[in-house]
Amino acid sequence: MKAIHIHGRGGPETLVYEEAPKPHPAQGEVLVRVYAAGVIAPELTWDTTYQTDAGQKRAFPVPGHDMSGVVEEVGPGVTDIRVGSEVYALTAFERDGSAAEYIIALPSELAPKPRSLDHRQAASVPLAALTAWQAFFDHAKLSAGQTVLIHGAAGGVGVFAVQLAHWAGAHVIATASPRNHDFLRELGADEIIDYTSARFEDVVHDADIVLDTIGGDTQERSWSVLKKGGMLVALVTPPSTEQAQAHGVRYAWFVVEPSREQLIRIGQLIDAGQMKPIIDTVFPLAQAREAYEQGTKGHTRGKIVLRVHDEGEEE
Ligand SMILES: NC(=O)c1ccc[n+]([C@@H]2O[C@H](COP(=O)([O-])OP(=O)(O)OC[C@H]3O[C@@H](n4cnc5c(N)ncnc54)[C@H](OP(=O)(O)O)[C@@H]3O)[C@@H](O)[C@H]2O)c1
Structure with missing residues (x-):
């Protein structure tokens, strides 16, 4: 072969x-x-x-x-x-x-x-949708009505994260460059921040969850947008325990795992037209x-x- x-x-x-x-x-x-x-x-x-x-x-x-x-x-x-x-x-x-x-x-x-x-x-x-699924439902325990900030919303993980958070009834705030704004709104983003011209920490306050697919400086600046007890879910850079404690928030850092059961659920959502x-x-x-x-x-x-x-x- x-x-x-x-x-x-x-x-x-x-x-x-x-x-x-x-x-x-x-x-x-x-x-x-x-x-x-x-x-x-x-x-x-x-x-x-x-x-x-x-x-x-x-x-x-x-x-x-x-x-x-x-x-x-x-x-x-x-x-x-x-x-x-x-x-x-x-x-x-x-x-x-x-x-x-x-x-x-x-x-x-x-x-x-x-x-x-x-x-x-x-x-x-599989990898992208499972990562978003495990971030929101295994780690952050996302529930309807919560506010979620998704960094890198137009990327592989981001497009599923936006759709899953919208499906779960969250208020979805996404960061992306302007060429992706209309497309992300169609996927279910409620607010979109142009990361090339605005600082998201000046716009977002009291988020329940931040999904960080970027890391580095983006992660550093994310602590302050969370409400007390909120959660930073990091995929790229392992977060600092000291920073989390200083801001009174929690964090999760994980590597996606294969899952037949979760892929079946994701496939059902796709076949039902809830996600693409x-x-x-x-x-x-x-x-x-x-x-x-x-x-x-x-x-x-x-x-x-x-x-x-x-x-x-x-x-
Ligand atoms: N821990 C895990 O289990 C796990 C699982 C999957 C992925 N990851 C990691 O997660 C990261 C993301 O993966 P991915 O496949 O989603 O990446 P990707 O598809 O390569 O992401 C590209 C997207 O990121 C956007 N972007 C770039 N810089 C940005 C910024 N500063 N702010 C907001 N958006 C920005 C780009 O938008 P524009 O074109 O608009 O700039 C582009 O749409 C990678 O580092 C990957 O290794 C980790």
């Missing part, structure tokens, strides 16, 4: 499109023929990715952990997944990823692909390097996706 391999440490220049052995599912595993894969551009720089459970670096790992495809083969002991099923998933970072023609996944990661989406749209959902994926650009698998280069520029609207097989294409 063809796959993208990471050769050494660095950025998109380390990605190589080349031949790789087709994997076979072991006990409890599933082999999926990948139709499309989501691009997670920052993963190339994450220190803990591409390690074995024992903490050793894997040689020539495959990036990408978002995927949509069709079950090709099930390993011994897998009884609840059928060959031929259309599935989508976020797969664990410890194994080879989805920038390849085939991927090994676990049943606990796989959910039925939303019926209303094609594979490319479906592949853009946003695709910025689709690249063929062979051009993964260009796809990751575009992703690392930091101005993606929604997600970049790799096209691996065409729908209806025979093996």
Whole structure:
């Protein structure tokens, strides 16, 4: 099969499109023929990715952990997944990823692909939507009527965060550059702040939750917009306990985890028309390097996706 391999440490220049052995599912595993894969551009720089459970670096790992495809083969002991099923998933970072023609996944990661989406749209959902879901519902315990500030609202995580917070009945304040304002209003943002010309801390007060997908200075300036007892949910920079205490607020810092159950719920919301994926650009698998280069520029609207097989294409 063809796959993208990471050769050494660095950025998109380390990605190589080349031949790789087709994997076979072991006990409890599933082999999926990948139709499309989501691009997670920052993963190339994450220190803990591409390690074995024992903490050793894997040689020539495959990036990408978002995927949509069709079950090709099930390993011994897998009884609840059928060959031929259309599935989508976020797969664990410890194994080879989805920038390849085939991927090994676990049943606990796989959910039925939303019926209303094609594979490319479906592949853009799992990591971003699960991150937003886990931020709001597992960590911040978002409830209707709360005020939520979402930084980086037009990005991969942001577009799902805006839609989920709106669906949950929150008052949604989003930060984005002007070219994204109309689009974010359509997704459910109630107020939008142009981060290029205004300081959000001058505008927002007494927020219940801040979702920080930017980090650094944006996070530093976010403490003061929270009400006492509010929560900063950080995805990029680990927050300071001292700052949280000084402002009388709480924080959460987490790494998204695969979840079949949550992807089923997300798929139901999508099929019911409550939420939709946003695709910025689709690249063929062979051009993964260009796809990751575009992703690392930091101005993606929604997600970049790799096209691996065409729908209806025979093996
Ligand atoms: N901890 C976890 O489990 C987890 C999970 C997923 C992602 N992440 C991390 O979260 C971050 C965001 O991921 P992503 O995929 O959503 O990123 P992304 O798609 O690359 O985000 C790009 C968006 O950010 C906006 N943006 C850039 N600078 C901004 C600023 N100062 N204020 C407001 N918006 C700004 C851009 O809007 P304009 O074009 O309008 O500038 C663009 O729409 C990444 O660092 C990623 O590694 C962490």
